[in-house]
Amino acid sequence: EAGVTQFPSxxxxxxxxxxxxxxxxxxxxxNLYWYRRVMGKxxxxxxxxxxxxxxxxxxxxxxxxxxxRTGGTYSTLKVxxxxxxxxxxxxxxxxxxxxxxxxxxxxxxxxxLTVL
Amino acid sequence: AQSxxxxxxxxxxxxxxxxxxxxxxxxxxxxxxFWYVQYPNQGLQLxxxxxxxxxxxxxxxxxxxxxxxxxxxFHLTKPSAHMSDAAxxxxxxxxxxxxxxxxxxxGTSLLVTP
Numbered sequence: 239e240a241g242v243t244q245f246p247s248x249x250x251x252x253x254x255x256x257x258x259x260x261x262x263x264x265x266x267x268x269n270l271y272w273y274r275r276v277m278g279k280x281x282x283x284x285x286x287x288x289x290x291x292x293x294x295x296x297x298x299x300x301x302x303x304x305x306x307r308t309g310g311t312y313s314t315l316k317v318x319x320x321x322x323x324x325x326x327x328x329x330x331x332x333x334x335x336x337x338x339x340x341x342x343x344x345x346x347x348x349x350x351l352t353v354l
Numbered sequence: 355a356q357s358x359x360x361x362x363x364x365x366x367x368x369x370x371x372x373x374x375x376x377x378x379x380x381x382x383x384x385x386x387x388f389w390y391v392q393y394p395n396q397g398l399q400l401x402x403x404x405x406x407x408x409x410x411x412x413x414x415x416x417x418x419x420x421x422x423x424x425x426x427x428f429h430l431t432k433p434s435a436h437m438s439d440a441a442x443x444x445x446x447x448x449x450x451x452x453x454x455x456x457x458x459x460x461g462t463s464l465l466v467t468p
Contacts, residue, residue, distance in 0.1 A: 242397065271455070281398075281444065281458035294455060329398065343456065345390075345397035 240264065242346035244330050250352045256318040259349045263312070263332030269293075270313050271333075271343065272305060276326040284328075287313060299324075320353045327351070356381040356447040358428075360459035368467050373417075373432040375462050377445030380426065386448035387428045388456065389419055393441045401443070404428060415439070440466045 243262045251257050263270045272284040284303070285295040289310035298305070302321070307313040317324050327350050331343040361376040379385050389401040402413025409421040419430045430443060445459040 273456075273458075278460070280460050281446075283449075283455040283457070286455060297455070331398075342400060343398075345399070347395065347397045 242330055242332050242344050244328075244346035244349045246349055247347065248350045248352070250354065251320055252354050253322055254319045256316065257320055257351060259315045259317075259328050259330075259351070261313045261315070261330030261332075261346060263330070264344055267332035267334050267344070268310070269333045269335070270307060271331040272313070272315055273329040273331065274326050275329065275348075276323075281329065284315075317351070320351075322353050325351055325353045355457065356383075356385055356449045357457050358387075358445045358447045358459040360443075360445050360462050362462055363460060364463045364465065366465040366467060367435045369437055370434050373430070373435045373439065373464065375430040375443050375445075375464065377419075377428045377430065377459060378426050379428060379445075379447050381447060387419075387421065388446045388448070389413065389417070389428075389430050390444045390446060390458075391441050392444065392461075398444065401430070435464075435466045437466050437468070440464055 245260045249257050268289050270287040273281050275281045283297040286293045287307045290307050304316045327348040329348045331345045333343050357380045359378045387404040390398040391401050392398045401417050402411045404411050404421045412418045417432045442461045442463045444461045446456040449455050449457050
């Protein structure tokens with residue numbers, strides 16, 4: 239069974255440009271999460287999808303961030319326009335059940351974003 | 355909101371020595387607590403979890419953690435470190451007030467020396 243895959247693994251862009259990160263969850267996992275880790279800081283929750291619906295987006299930093307999950311399968315996270323403080327590692331995770339209850343989140347390797 | 359604090363961003367132990375990684379939580383309700391590990395160039399992997407059953411929780415790779423309510427702690431231990439244990443370890447608490455999203459600590463990098 240394939241794990242959670244994320245693309246790209248590393249992206250370097252200039253301030254003001256747009257970047258789109260993609261996450262393919264484990265097949266059959268209705269719950270999909272985005273997290274972000276800024277260097278030296280905690281891994282921070284961004285948002286949670288249940289199938290194609292946003293269950294909780296309280297962690298999204300601002301309206302420059304847009305997450306979608308078309309058809310309840312893969313998800314994209316777009317940053318437009320990117321700012322320097324957006325640099326960090328963006329993790330995607332999926333679970334069959336509500337992961338925060340069971341803790342059984344399966345994480346991807348992360349997409350490292352560098353904004354210059 | 356529930357939160358966790360990991361004491362020590364870097365811990366170094368000798369191979370064969372005891373591993374102790376500290377985590378204290380802050381929660382107004384009985385928490386769900388977790389330890390995750392991230393090996394180089396890999397995603398986070400669940401080591402173990404506490405969900406109000408037994409206070410001593412055993413995980414993978416010989417790790418265990420004990421939930422101590424009186425100390426609000428959930429420290430991770432392993433009796434004898436292996437070189438392969440070198441990784442970054444994250445303590446996390448489930449935020450019941452925020453749809454059970456996980457709140458992570460800052461992480462502790464474990465270095466194992468020969």
